[in-house]
Amino acid sequence: MNMKIKMTLLLTAAALLMGGCGKSTVSESTADTAAAEVTAADLLGGIEDEKLDGIIMSGDEKFDKNAGKFFSVESADILDGGILYNTEGGYADEISAIKFADGIDGQKILKDRLESRTSTFRDYRPEELDKLEKAKVLKIGGFDVLIISDRADEFEKALGKKL
Numbered sequence: 001m002n003m004k005i006k007m008t009l010l011l012t013a014a015a016l017l018m019g020g021c022g023k024s025t026v027s028e029s030t031a032d033t034a035a036a037e038v039t040a041a042d043l044l045g046g047i048e049d050e051k052l053d054g055i056i057m058s059g060d061e062k063f064d065k066n067a068g069k070f071f072s073v074e075s076a077d078i079l080d081g082g083i084l085y086n087t088e089g090g091y092a093d094e095i096s097a098i099k100f101a102d103g104i105d106g107q108k109i110l111k112d113r114l115e116s117r118t119s120t121f122r123d124y125r126p127e128e129l130d131k132l133e134k135a136k137v138l139k140i141g142g143f144d145v146l147i148i149s150d151r152a153d154e155f156e157k158a159l160g161k162k163l
Helices: 002-037 040-044 061-071 106-124 126-133 152-161
Strands: 054-057 078-085 094-100 136-140 143-148
Touching (some): 040 054, 040 078, 054 061, 094 106, 094 152, 106 126, 136 152
Antiparallel strands (some): 054 078
């Protein structure tokens, strides 16, 4: 009888653990689906900074025309994306959120973009180098993100909350 009780308790515990795993998988799946539904416009919308006064989004002629120049890929390799930037070009500030097609190394592309921006500003406006050195290249949801700003930590948190 004692062995029967132990077996019943063991099976009950296993069932409870398996039931908990199922719940976790479902909520993770739901979170992944919610993140997949967030667009670049959703992600970048509401971010305000005087040095980020311009925005272009994939699908805009200007964005699609310059995708190769900015990211070294064809516009067809960008599934969704947007760039917040300084329209006068006097500041290095930029937030790029790009969802690349499968097989594209978005992190490398954005690191190369950061390197290019650093090279440009090294001679043009060296006072911008500090923020370029503290820039962030990260993954948020399905987007590869580059944040160049004195407020990079704040913007990273704001973007993360949208997913």
